[in-house]
Amino acid sequence: MLELKNIAWSLPGGEEIIKNIDLKLDDGKLIVVTGPNGGGKTSLAKLIAGIETITSGQIIFDGKDITKLDVTERAKSGIAFAFQQPVRFKGLCVHDVLNLAAGEELAELAACDLLGKVGLCANEYLNRELNSSLSGGEIKRIEIATVLARKAPLSIFDEPEAGIDLWSFSRLVETFENLRKQGTGTLLVISHQERILNIADEIVVIANGRVRTAGPREEILPSLLQGEVAPFCPYGKEERK
Amino acid sequence: MNDITKELLSMISDFDEKFDGAFNIREDSSCAGRKSTENIKIENKKDEPGIEIHIKPGTKGEKVYIPACVTHSDVDDLVYNDFYVGEDADITIVAGCGVHSDGEEDARHNGIHRFFLEKNSHVLYEEKHIGVGNGTGAKRIDPVTDIYLADDASMEMDTVQLSGVDTSIRKTSATLGARAKLIVRERIMTDGNETAKTEFEVLMNGEDCAADLMSRSVARGNSYQEFLSTLNGKNRCTGHSECDAILVDNGTVNAAPALEASHLDAALIHEAAIGKIAGEQILKLRTLGLTEEEAQERIIQGFLK
Ligand SMILES: Nc1ncnc2c1ncn2[C@@H]1O[C@H](COP(=O)(O)OP(=O)(O)OP(=O)(O)O)[C@@H](O)[C@H]1O
Ligand SMILES: [Mg+2]
Numbered sequence: 001m002l003e004l005k006n007i008a009w010s011l012p013g014g015e016e017i018i019k020n021i022d023l024k025l026d027d028g029k030l031i032v033v034t035g036p037n038g039g040g041k042t043s044l045a046k047l048i049a050g051i052e053t054i055t056s057g058q059i060i061f062d063g064k065d066i067t068k069l070d071v072t073e074r075a076k077s078g079i080a081f082a083f084q085q086p087v088r089f090k091g092l093c094v095h096d097v098l099n100l101a102a103g104e105e106l107a108e109l110a111a112c113d114l115l116g117k118v119g120l121c122a123n124e125y126l127n128r129e130l131n132s133s134l135s136g137g138e139i140k141r142i143e144i145a146t147v148l149a150r151k152a153p154l155s156i157f158d159e160p161e162a163g164i165d166l167w168s169f170s171r172l173v174e175t176f177e178n179l180r181k182q183g184t185g186t187l188l189v190i191s192h193q194e195r196i197l198n199i200a201d202e203i204v205v206i207a208n209g210r211v212r213t214a215g216p217r218e219e220i221l222p223s224l225l226q227g228e229v230a231p232f233c234p235y236g237k238e239e240r241k
Numbered sequence: 242m243n244d245i246t247k248e249l250l251s252m253i254s255d256f257d258e259k260f261d262g263a264f265n266i267r268e269d270s271s272c273a274g275r276k277s278t279e280n281i282k283i284e285n286k287k288d289e290p291g292i293e294i295h296i297k298p299g300t301k302g303e304k305v306y307i308p309a310c311v312t313h314s315d316v317d318d319l320v321y322n323d324f325y326v327g328e329d330a331d332i333t334i335v336a337g338c339g340v341h342s343d344g345e346e347d348a349r350h351n352g353i354h355r356f357f358l359e360k361n362s363h364v365l366y367e368e369k370h371i372g373v374g375n376g377t378g379a380k381r382i383d384p385v386t387d388i389y390l391a392d393d394a395s396m397e398m399d400t401v402q403l404s405g406v407d408t409s410i411r412k413t414s415a416t417l418g419a420r421a422k423l424i425v426r427e428r429i430m431t432d433g434n435e436t437a438k439t440e441f442e443v444l445m446n447g448e449d450c451a452a453d454l455m456s457r458s459v460a461r462g463n464s465y466q467e468f469l470s471t472l473n474g475k476n477r478c479t480g481h482s483e484c485d486a487i488l489v490d491n492g493t494v495n496a497a498p499a500l501e502a503s504h505l506d507a508a509l510i511h512e513a514a515i516g517k518i519a520g521e522q523i524l525k526l527r528t529l530g531l532t533e534e535e536a537q538e539r540i541i542q543g544f545l546k
Contacts, residue, residue, distance in 0.1 A: 051528070080528070086525075092540070092543040
């Protein structure tokens with residue numbers, strides 16, 4: 001279980017980006033985090049992965065206080081994170097990165113299986129370099145595959161849908177559903193997509209650095225969708241006044 | 242052949258007690274073994290130190306090894322090797338040089354290689370340089386390579402120098418005939434107080450000839466590297482040179498790619514990028530469980546692959 005205890009994060013200049021967030025993520029659940037652009041979703045994910053450090057509060061993971069652990073240590077303790085904007089490398093190919101993620105030399109079949117989960121064919125991609133020659137949707141799907149390769153107790157995906165075609169997106173939704181059914185790890189998916197919200201166990205809405213609302217999908221989703229055609233998200237900054 | 246030579250040979254080539262194919266092993270300025278084959282004749286030069294390698298027209302798929310080793314300090318080896326590659330031949334030449342120093346004096350190898358490729362021939366030239374040993378004397382390798390490509394000939398040059406050479410100055414020049422093609426891939430890593438300088442000069446004389454120079458380098462410690470290249474387009478041709486360098490610690494890289502064109506249809510491009518490893522690359526690998534140091538090494542290893 002991941003527990004965020006009253007966490008906050010301010011920029012060096014003093015601006016508070018994440019404000020007193022309390023959250024509990026139960027094991028084996030699929031939790032979808034949504035909310036308006038700039039609300040603090042990516043910041044929250046980075047704080048969990050240790051890429052940024054909270055300025056106050058406490059993070060407990062599997063009963064251990066991981067607040068002081070750095071990125072590497074958090075990764076080793078079982079947290080995986082798929083970046084919203086994937087990183088490109090000159091000289092590392094898809095197979096290399098999948099191996100690093102899995103922590104072992106993946107046989108071609110295993111690598112093929114992982115890429116299949118994001119709708120990519122291993123024959124075409126395993127030896128491709130992760131450089132600027134890959135399209136936006138391709139590199140995004142490879143990024144997701146690296147996190148799947150880690151088979152971590154907690155996997156965080158930051159807008160996995162971004163830039164992905166319809167067919168691969170369907171495949172991805174199916175993959176998330178399967179992972180959820182297996183229940184081997186907790187999935188934290190940041191998303192704006194209804195199809196992903198639809199398979200959530202729980203939904204957390206983050207706006208203006210705070211949790212606006214959180215709870216089981218059945219409770220949260222109907223009210224979220226009501227605002228679907230509104231000029232602004234009902235939980236957005238406009239509401240703050 | 243002494244044990245240091247054997248060890249150096251296994252580092253710079255696929256030597257495993259023997260070579261498959263024609264070879265000439267140079268050890269401390271003398272010959273430690275030679276074999277010619279039906280199609281590849283190796284013989285001494287008459288007026289200067291070195292060898293001539295003659296490859297019969299039409300020879301296909303054969304390999305020739307010409308490694309040079311300097312096994313102790315106080316050796317200043319200078320050698321002139323000439324390669325004559327017959328029409329339509331298609332072969333691989335494995336060169337490479339290992340320098341071992343054990344004393345205060347310098348250990349140096351200076352190989353001057355000339356390649357004469359006849360029409361429609363193709364050569365893959367592989368060269369690995371390495372310096373080893375605890376001597377305080379400098380380990381130096383200064384190769385000079387002159388390449389002459391006849392019409393439709395092509396040469397791919399693959400050079401690697403990843404550790405232990407204190408100073409090196411590499412000069413490569415090439416003259417290209419019509420439709421001739423030169424591809425150079427260079428990888429260099431320097432550390433400590435090492436310096437490495439590369440200079441390329443390509444004369445693109447023939448119509449529709451092409452040249453592609455790619456250099457990837459990593460400068461660590463207090464090391465210094467210089468990359469100079471000149472592509473000179475004198476006819477309708479395409480030329481590309483690219484220098485991509487990563488700085489670590491206090492390393493310095495100076496890249497000066499130059500283009501010169503005296504024909505309207507000469508299309509020449511150069512790219513140079515120097516910088517430290519992108520922080521987000523390190524971060525990404527750390528989220529996969531690597532430490533910062535491991536991430537850095539893995540990125541460098543991939544970059545120089
Ligand atoms: N390092 C930073 N420096 C300055 N501002 C930052 C920094 N990181 C985040 N912010 C700001 O904090 C707010 C939250 O950003 P964050 O990336 O977490 O939003 P988000 O909810 O993920 O948005 P989106 O849906 O667009 O991805 C934004 O206003 C952003 O500009
Ligand atoms: Mg975001």
